[in-house]
Amino acid sequence: MDHETAVSRAKDIADRILVPAARQNDKDARFSSEAIAALGSSGLLAITLPADIGGSGLGPRTLAAVVATLAEADASTAMVYLMHICATATIASARAGATVAPTLKDIAAGRHLSTLAFSEAGSRSHFWAPVSRGKRNGANVRITAKKSWVTSAGHAQSYVVSALAPDGKGPTDSTLYLVASNKPGLSVAGPWDGFGMRANASAPMTLEDCEVEPGFQLTDDGAGFKAMLEVVLPLFNLGTSAVALGLSRAAVAGTVTHLKTARFEHLGATLGESLPTLRAQLATMQIDTDGLAARIDDLVDHLERPRETTVLRVLESKAAAGDVAIAVTSVAMRACGGAAFSRHMAIERLFRDAHAGVVMAPTGDVLREFIGKALLGIPLF
Ligand SMILES: Cc1cc2nc3c(=O)[nH]c(=O)nc-3n(C[C@H](O)[C@H](O)[C@H](O)COP(=O)(O)OP(=O)(O)OC[C@H]3O[C@@H](n4cnc5c(N)ncnc54)[C@H](O)[C@@H]3O)c2cc1C
Structure with missing residues (x-):
């Protein structure tokens, strides 16, 4: 393909x-x-x-x-x-x-869905510091952990799970394991009833003495942190930026349709024809959406041809994208007025979904912390 x-x-x-x-x-x-x-x-x-x-x-x-x-x-x-x-x-x-x-x-073969189970109730959005720790049991490792949000919980065929390495010394000395969905001790710990992203089953999960054989240890002991930063983070930040772009594009398209079809009958004109303020709001949405698309293109270019600025771009992209999606969908809520508010249109779903981007770790605040520290030469962790 x-x-x-x-x-x-x-x-x-x-x-x-x-x-x-x-x-x-x-x-x-x-x-x-x-x-x-x-x-x-x-x-x-x-x-x-x-x-x-x-x-x-x-x-x-x-x-x-x-x-x-x-x-x-x-x-x-x-x-x-x-x-x-x-x-x-x-x-x-x-x-x-x-x-x-x-x-x-x-x-x-297209018959296996996987997902990440990093975030824990104990360390919250600081996914790089699991509080669970694997315990050796002969050649195997036993994991007991409270994973606070796992997208596709109960639907995935496998979970990439983090836990501190059995002999890890510091808070980031984690190891990643592959845990099959039918593994004894692994269970979905509650329902998912989110404000947004309601259809992605991001429920909590628990591992209770879940036994992992050596073949299912994905990283060396303590090397989970490196894999999180080097393998997962660039893809995740690019992908969440792309989700924000899709949401922003949908908000622009939905607003265009509304402004072209909803009418003031007493004026004999559509909303878009009648009100310059709405046209200006739509224009702002379009400018922000195209700005985000350009930012994503730039990140893609940095990932295809890695260079000194690539890490910064990876951090910046998700931080900026989350804010763009919230801003664009917020303007759409206003421009489409009561029709958006009363759920006649998809806009309010986009608005709710857009808010997930900034709280999914690394959160927008944490990314700003990292960017500020990087610029000042302060160690990130
Ligand atoms: C829809 C959805 C799907 C998810 N899917 C997954 C998944 O599949 N796998 C997974 O592992 N996790 C997943 N998560 C969890 C997610 O990655 C975060 O861990 C979670 O959203 C953090 O929420 P919290 O309340 O624990 O944040 P907290 O850590 O309590 O943060 C609260 C506030 O403090 C701020 N803050 C925290 N630390 C700092 C800092 N150092 N500097 C500045 N500000 C800071 C945050 O930005 C936030 O505004 C998902 C979350 C959501 C909402």
Whole structure:
């Protein structure tokens, strides 16, 4: 599959499956298994896997375009997809000797969804510092942990789980493990009833003496932190920026439709024809959305050709994107007035979904902390 094919398959799934169901799935907080099945059979669950293990070997440019296309239709499904891509990259870069071939084969075949279980109740948004610690049990490791939010909880076939290494000395000496969904001791610990992203099953999960064999240890002891920063963070920050772009584009499109169709009958004109303030608000939304698209292009370029400024761009992109999506969807709420407020349109779902971007770790505040420290030469952790 090439870039154009991937994006057109994402658009097809968005039009056929996501758009018709997004409103009801949001209302019912229902996870779309149909969407995941379609993403699997279209090959999109494996676009970033290397060709020699059955993937399409596509890079950040395609990932960003696919995620933005899905998010424009349904941000919940786009986040499910993104978490899967981040988990897949972690599994694919597992240490030598890890038993990941069967999982990668299933991902390549489109029948395996994975996700990340990093955040813990104890360390909250500081995902880089799990408070759970693996305990040695012969050759195996036993994990007991309270994972506070896990996208696709109860729907994924596997979870990439973090815990402090059994002998780790510091708070970031974590290890990553691959835990199959049917592993005894792993369970969904509650329902997901979020303000936004309601259809992505981001429920809490617990691991209770969950036994992990050596083959399912993805990183060396203590090397989980490195994988989080080097493998996951660039993809996650790019992908969440692309979700923000999809949401912003959908808000612009929804506002255009409303301003062109809703009418002041007593004036004989549409809202858009009647009110310059609404045209100016729409213009501001468009300017911000195109600005975000340009920022994402720039990040893609930095990821394709890494250089000194790449780390900063990775941090900046998610921080900026979250704010853009909130700003654009907020203006849309205002421009579309009572029609948006009373849930006649998708705008209020976009507004709610947009707020997830800044609280998903690394949060917008934490990213600003990192950027400020980096500029001043202060160690980040
Ligand atoms: C929809 C959704 C899906 C999610 N999916 C997953 C998932 O699949 N896997 C996963 O591991 N996690 C997931 N998470 C969890 C997410 O990554 C964060 O861990 C979580 O949202 C943090 O919330 P909290 O209340 O614990 O934040 P807190 O840590 O309590 O933060 C509260 C506030 O303090 C600020 N703050 C915290 N630390 C600092 C700092 N050092 N400097 C400045 N400000 C700071 C934050 O920005 C925030 O505004 C998900 C969250 C959501 C909302």
